[in-house]
Amino acid sequence: MTKLFITGGAGFIGSAFVRLLLNERPDVELINFDALTYAGNLDNLADLESKRHHFVRGDIVVREDVLANLPQDCDAIINFAAESHVDRSIASAGEFLRTNIIGTQVLLDAARERNVRRFVQVSTDEVMGSLPEDDLSYFTEDSPFAPNSPYAASKAAAEHFVRAAHHTFGVDTVITRCGNNYGPRQFPEKFLPLTISNAMHNDTIPIYGDGLNVRDWIYVDDHCRGILAALEKGKSGSVYNLGARNERKNLEVVHSLLDTLGKPRTLLNFVKDRPGHDRRYAIDPSLAETELDWRPLESWESGLAKTIDWYQQNPTWIERTRSGAYQDYYKNQYGVEVRTT
Ligand code: NAD
Numbered sequence: 127m128t129k130l131f132i133t134g135g136a137g138f139i140g141s142a143f144v145r146l147l148l149n150e151r152p153d154v155e156l157i158n159f160d161a162l163t164y165a166g167n168l169d170n171l172a173d174l175e176s177k178r179h180h181f182v183r184g185d186i187v188v189r190e191d192v193l194a195n196l197p198q199d200c201d202a203i204i205n206f207a208a209e210s211h212v213d214r215s216i217a218s219a220g221e222f223l224r225t226n227i228i229g230t231q232v233l234l235d236a237a238r239e240r241n242v243r244r245f246v247q248v249s250t251d252e253v254m255g256s257l258p259e260d261d262l263s264y265f266t267e268d269s270p271f272a273p274n275s276p277y278a279a280s281k282a283a284a285e286h287f288v289r290a291a292h293h294t295f296g297v298d299t300v301i302t303r304c305g306n307n308y309g310p311r312q313f314p315e316k317f318l319p320l321t322i323s324n325a326m327h328n329d330t331i332p333i334y335g336d337g338l339n340v341r342d343w344i345y346v347d348d349h350c351r352g353i354l355a356a357l358e359k360g361k362s363g364s365v366y367n368l369g370a371r372n373e374r375k376n377l378e379v380v381h382s383l384l385d386t387l388g389k390p391r392t393l394l395n396f397v398k399d400r401p402g403h404d405r406r407y408a409i410d411p412s413l414a415e416t417e418l419d420w421r422p423l424e425s426w427e428s429g430l431a432k433t434i435d436w437y438q439q440n441p442t443w444i445e446r447t448r449s450g451a452y453q454d455y456y457k458n459q460y461g462v463e464v465r466t467t
């Protein structure tokens with residue numbers, strides 16, 4: 127049996143990764159270690175009944191809890207656990223430093239102490255900042271760090287500690303950097319599920335600034351397959367950019383969603399811009415394609431259709447996650463009322 131320690135596996139991407147492992151790797155047994163913050167949701171794991179999946183509620187910052195639950199003969203730690211929302215990091219950065227930076231270092235120390243074979247850090251293209259609008263530049267693995275939001279700064283700091291653990295102590299590390307994920311079970315404070323959820327409730331949809339910021343979208347299962355490929359085939363000490371060559375302006379995304387849902391564009395509500403709002407992200411995934419032999423399987427159209435279908439089929443999940451965790455923030459920051467029932 128391959129023994130894995132997955133952190134943040136009750137969140138959006140982590141739960142998709144756990145599902146992928148249980149479905150496609152019959153020799154894998156895993157500890158799913160998650161603090162169940164507002165973004166962690168056991169409903170995300172409800173369909174996973176397997177003796178190879180062991181959920182433990184725990185905080186990656188608490189060294190004793192990590193060591194108590196890390197198997198002695200652990201093959202790899204895959205670190206998804208994080209505070210993940212840029213807007214929240216602008217409102218208050220403390221939890222981002224705690225979980226994203228200190229938590230990562232605690233896990234690296236545990237990996238070293240227990241001789242864990244490999245450490246995979248799930249990172250983001252946002253560590254590289256913002257690209258110029260409407261040109262042909264892309265983020266590569268050699269792009270300089272230029273994090274602009276407190277969230278991005280915390281993820282960049284975490285990457286530096288991963289790099290240092292490899293360089294100084296020889297920990298076998300791999301870092302993956304991905305763009306904006308979409309798919310089932312994403313907490314509806316992020317742009318795509320917020321749009322779907324608000325449109326389904328005929329609520330207005332906040333569009334920051336002019337709505338022309340560009341994001342590079344990838345279906346969550348494609349991202350997870352990339353992380354799995356990095357775990358299994360990545361070179362120690364490497365960074366891999368994972369992207370689907372799918373740049374879209376925010377307005378284009380929201381128009382597609384409203385058209386598919388049969389909702390009017392009058393729901394759009396242009397609000398003041400996010401402070402420090404990155405203009406464009408675009409990923410060059412060539413290295414992952416060649417070294418990991420990885421390619422996204424989902425097209426934008428097929429991925430969006432699956433995503434919308436999932437939210438339409440799971441109204442209870444949406445009602446629970448809309449139950450108040452984020453409406454105060456939206457009201458204070460953008461003057462937007464978000465319905466909770
Ligand atoms: P998410 O917010 O949906 O889930 C985060 C999970 O981490 C939750 O289950 C939460 O309970 C858990 N967690 C938070 N603090 C913890 C702590 N101290 N100890 C243990 N668990 C804790 O996030 P996501 O969108 O699934 O993102 C997962 C990872 O992928 C993050 O590291 C994020 O930075 C990275 N990432 C996300 C995206 C994206 O588009 N969502 C893109 C690139 C990279």
Ligand code: TYD
Nearest residue numbers: 212306315316317318332333334339341376
């Ligand atoms: P988000 O989902 O927060 O991801 P990130 O900031 O990490 O890329 O936002 C995606 C894009 O959508 C980003 O350009 C900000 C914009 N946005 C809105 O216009 N309105 C919203 O309500 C949200 C949450 C985001």
